[in-house]
Amino acid sequence: MNAPLRADVCIVVEGCYPFVMGGVSSWLDWLLRTQPETRFSVVAITADDQPREAKYPLPDNVTEFRTLPLMPRPHRPRAGSPKIDGAAYGAALCAFWAQADPDAFDRLCALAQTPVARGLPAWPWHHAQPDHADFISSTPAWEALRTCTTGLAQEASFSDAFWAWRTLVGGLMSVLAAPLPEARIYHAISTGYAGLFAARAARETGARSVITEHGIYTNERRIDLVVADWLQDRVHRGFALGDPRREVRDLWKDMFDAFATIAYARADRITTLYGANQSFQRALGAQEDRLAVIPNGIQLEKFAGLHRIKDKPHPVVGLIGRVVPIKDIEACIRAAAVIRKAVPDVEVLIIGPTEEDPAYFASCQRRVAELQLEQTVRFTGRMNIFDILPSLDVMLLTSISEAQPLVLLEAGAARIPCVATDVGSCREIIEGPRGEDPPLGRGGFIAPPMDPEALGAAVIRLLSDEALRVSCGENLRARVEQGFTSEISSAAYAAMYRELAL
Numbered sequence: 001m002n003a004p005l006r007a008d009v010c011i012v013v014e015g016c017y018p019f020v021m022g023g024v025s026s027w028l029d030w031l032l033r034t035q036p037e038t039r040f041s042v043v044a045i046t047a048d049d050q051p052r053e054a055k056y057p058l059p060d061n062v063t064e065f066r067t068l069p070l071m072p073r074p075h076r077p078r079a080g081s082p083k084i085d086g087a088a089y090g091a092a093l094c095a096f097w098a099q100a101d102p103d104a105f106d107r108l109c110a111l112a113q114t115p116v117a118r119g120l121p122a123w124p125w126h127h128a129q130p131d132h133a134d135f136i137s138s139t140p141a142w143e144a145l146r147t148c149t150t151g152l153a154q155e156a157s158f159s160d161a162f163w164a165w166r167t168l169v170g171g172l173m174s175v176l177a178a179p180l181p182e183a184r185i186y187h188a189i190s191t192g193y194a195g196l197f198a199a200r201a202a203r204e205t206g207a208r209s210v211i212t213e214h215g216i217y218t219n220e221r222r223i224d225l226v227v228a229d230w231l232q233d234r235v236h237r238g239f240a241l242g243d244p245r246r247e248v249r250d251l252w253k254d255m256f257d258a259f260a261t262i263a264y265a266r267a268d269r270i271t272t273l274y275g276a277n278q279s280f281q282r283a284l285g286a287q288e289d290r291l292a293v294i295p296n297g298i299q300l301e302k303f304a305g306l307h308r309i310k311d312k313p314h315p316v317v318g319l320i321g322r323v324v325p326i327k328d329i330e331a332c333i334r335a336a337a338v339i340r341k342a343v344p345d346v347e348v349l350i351i352g353p354t355e356e357d358p359a360y361f362a363s364c365q366r367r368v369a370e371l372q373l374e375q376t377v378r379f380t381g382r383m384n385i386f387d388i389l390p391s392l393d394v395m396l397l398t399s400i401s402e403a404q405p406l407v408l409l410e411a412g413a414a415r416i417p418c419v420a421t422d423v424g425s426c427r428e429i430i431e432g433p434r435g436e437d438p439p440l441g442r443g444g445f446i447a448p449p450m451d452p453e454a455l456g457a458a459v460i461r462l463l464s465d466e467a468l469r470v471s472c473g474e475n476l477r478a479r480v481e482q483g484f485t486s487e488i489s490s491a492a493y494a495a496m497y498r499e500l501a502l
Contacts, residue, residue, distance in 0.1 A: 007041035007063055009497060010183035010201070014045040014194040014437045018056040018300065021353065021382070022116045022213055024189060025056060026406065027296065032059045034490035039063050039496060041181040045193050049073050070171035070193060072132050080118035082130055086140035090147025093169060097254055098152060100261035100285075107406075109200055112176035136166050144169075155235045156248040164251045172255075176200055183207060185500050188263065191217040192256065195263030208268045208500040212294070213373065214403035215424070216272075216280045218328075221256045223401055225249050243389070252460070261285045262346040268500055271403035274425035293495070296404050297489030298480055302386070303413040309390045314345040315463050318392040320385065320407045323354045323361045328421075329400040330367055332453050338456025343463050348377045348396075351388055389414040393469065394462050399423055400449045412480040417472035418444035419458040421451075432479060443476025 011032070017025040019410035032040055041064035046052065049069035063214040089111060114135070115127040135141055149161045149460055156164075173463045175197050187210040188198035195211050197365035197478040225231065228249075235245045263272060264286040271292045272278060278291050317339065329350060336348040361379075368377050380388070395411035395418040402424035409429065411418050447456035454464045462469045472488075 006039075007181060007183040008039045008501065009035075009185045009187050010041045010043060010181050010199075012043045012045070012186060012188040012194040012197045014190055014192050015047070017042070017044060017189075018054040018058065019044070019046070019052040021055045023406075027214070027247060028189060029056045029059075030299075030486070031490075031493060032062060034486060035494060035497070036061055038494075041065070041183060043068055043178075043197065044180065045070065045175070045197070051332075064181055066181065068174065068197070070174050071167070072174065074133060074137075079116065081139050082450075084130065084134065084138070084140035086143025087147065089135075089140055089288045090144035090151075092355040093144055093148050094151045096258055096259075096262075097148065100265075102262065102265060105199075105262050105458055108172070108205070109203060111174050112173055113204075114219040118205075127331070130177070132170065132174060132177070135177075136170045149233065151249060152254070153246040153251050155245045156234070156251065157234055160248040161251065168252065168255045170352040172259075180205065185210060185497060187212065191260035191263045193259065194219075195267075196259045197264035199263045202266050202268075209266055210269045210271065210496065210500065211263055211267045212271045213277060213281070214273055215401060216277055216403075216499050217259050218253075218256050218284065219280060220401060222253060223326065225252055257284060269496055271496070274428055276425065276428075277403070294489060294492045294496075295484055296406055296409060296411045297486035298406075298413045298484055299486040300481065303410075306386065306390055306414050308415075312315065312391065314347055314392050315343060315393045316347045316349060316395050317394045317459055317463075318349045318351055318388060319396045319398065320351045320388075320410075321397070322352050322356050323350065323364060323379070324357045325360055326399060326401050327352075328398045328400050328450060329360075329364050331450055331455065332396060333364060333367045333373065333377055334452035335396070335398065335459065336373055336377050338453055339459050339463070340373070340376050346376060346463065346488075348373075349392075350379055350389070351380045351383050351385075353377055353382050385410060389416065392416050394419060394444075394459050394485040395427065396455065397421060397460060398449075398455060402426060404429070408476075409480055409484050412443060412473075412476035412484075413472075413474035416478045417462050417469050417476060419455060419462065420444070421449040421455070422445060422446045423449055429479065430476070433483075436479075439477040439479045440482070442472060443479060444472050 017028045040062045042062055043066055045068045047070055049072050092104045092107040096108060097102040116130050117127050145165050148165055151160055171193055175193050180201050185208045186198040186201040188194040189212055198209040209382055229247055233247055235247045263285045264284055270281055270286050270290050271294045275293055319332050323329050339346050371467055395416050397420040399421055404425040408418050418430055419429060427446045430446055432440055447454035447458050
């Protein structure tokens with residue numbers, strides 16, 4: 001079998017492409033296909049090494065694809081303990097974890113790549129590449145664990161700290177030990193483990209590295225940690241901002257912050273979808289001269305033959321998104337109850353996959369029943385957006401966290417006004433960026449997150465005024481044409497790749 005061609009760009013992506021439909025996966029599939037002259041390899045970071053079904057066929061310009069499991073299946077332990085200096089390992093982990101120390105990161109990279117001696121008393125010593133178990137399930141690993149838990153989170157329960165250490169350090173060392181595909185540029189589609197892989201690749205190969213963030217990874221992980229019911233707080237700080245006591249949640253947050261700080265420091269370019277995200281990047285050390293904004297883009301030609309359905313029996317409001325907590329589908333359901341009071345025959349469609357979080361889907365179904373909305377709210381499951389957009393009068397987005405939602409741009413391309421929460425770049429898309437020239441007018445309304453009354457009132461305002469609804473739809477279409485087309489976005493990424501390849 002021939003070896004893979006050296007890639008121009010190695011894409012590093014965590015937890016989505018090509019195994020999860022929609023969102024970042026959809027955007028990444030678009031990026032690969034709009035750069036046909038660029039040879040790509042793809043490293044897909046997964047939680048484990050269980051088989052997964054690819055939901056996207058790889059384009060012809062992808063020359064190599066590999067997965068990188070953060071927690072590979074344990075194998076039979078090797079004979080003999082690895083000769084790793086547990087104290088030095090623990091000290092490097094502590095310095096990296098607590099301070100994002102670049103020297104500590106380099107020491108951990110070297111440890112992951114350096115063969116270690118091992119053996120039995122009756123056998124001669126020999127050297128071999130350390131495996132995953134050596135870093136999390138060996139005598140030196142136990143010494144490093146004790147160093148970290150004592151130094152970083154004394155107040156945390158040991159069992160919680162143990163599992164946090166095992167998960168986070170296991171993932172970290174998997175990323176640092178994984179083989180590197182050859183490439184001129186390593187392009188990570190987040191910070192986190194993907195950004196760390198790109199930083200390590202640039203360090204070891206002398207290649208260039210890029211980070212593109214849709215949402216801010218560290219912020220999204222903080223949200224996950226706040227709502228995590230599998231973490232029990234033992235320290236109650238109240239409102240004391242200077243309390244030095246450390247909890248297990250701090251271990252998780254600090255590790256993700258360290259990943260981002262190192263990734264930003266080693267990146268040649270750091271792009272995001274809209275300017276407000278850059279304040280979070282700067283806070284973790286991103287340098288101003290490396291920051292850039294490249295918005296998402298829509299292929300407008302796909303919407304050319306889309307014609308709105310007229311003479312519908314009732315008005316239709318649609319939310320397109322996964323049924324998961326971050327999309328706050330319960331707020332959509334409660335908003336539907338508000339809308340129905342003013343527009344009794346309204347239909348509210350929740351369009352998207354329901355299998356990702358079965359427990360949350362079940363709670364949403366119960367909420368529909370409690371509010372007696374069975375004749376108003378309908379979960380359609382996954383649908384082709386071109387089959388559903390012609391029937392929508394208003395697009396609704398209730399997320400508590402977003403970056404630059406494609407659904408708002410797709411609605412704009414279809415001339416559908418939107419109501420969205422004030423997260424990410426939603427306000428910029430719907431009301432226009434500051435200094436928009438010429439000003440195009442509003443494309444709908446913005447409401448606070450987790451406020452069903454305000455969301456419902458905004459939808460009612462659009463449904464009750466056809467002239468307003470039409471003008472908002474036209475304004476949103478004009479804004480998409482002016483700044484959010486596929487051609488504009490694709491050309492920006494192509495220019496960045498050319499510049500970094502010089």
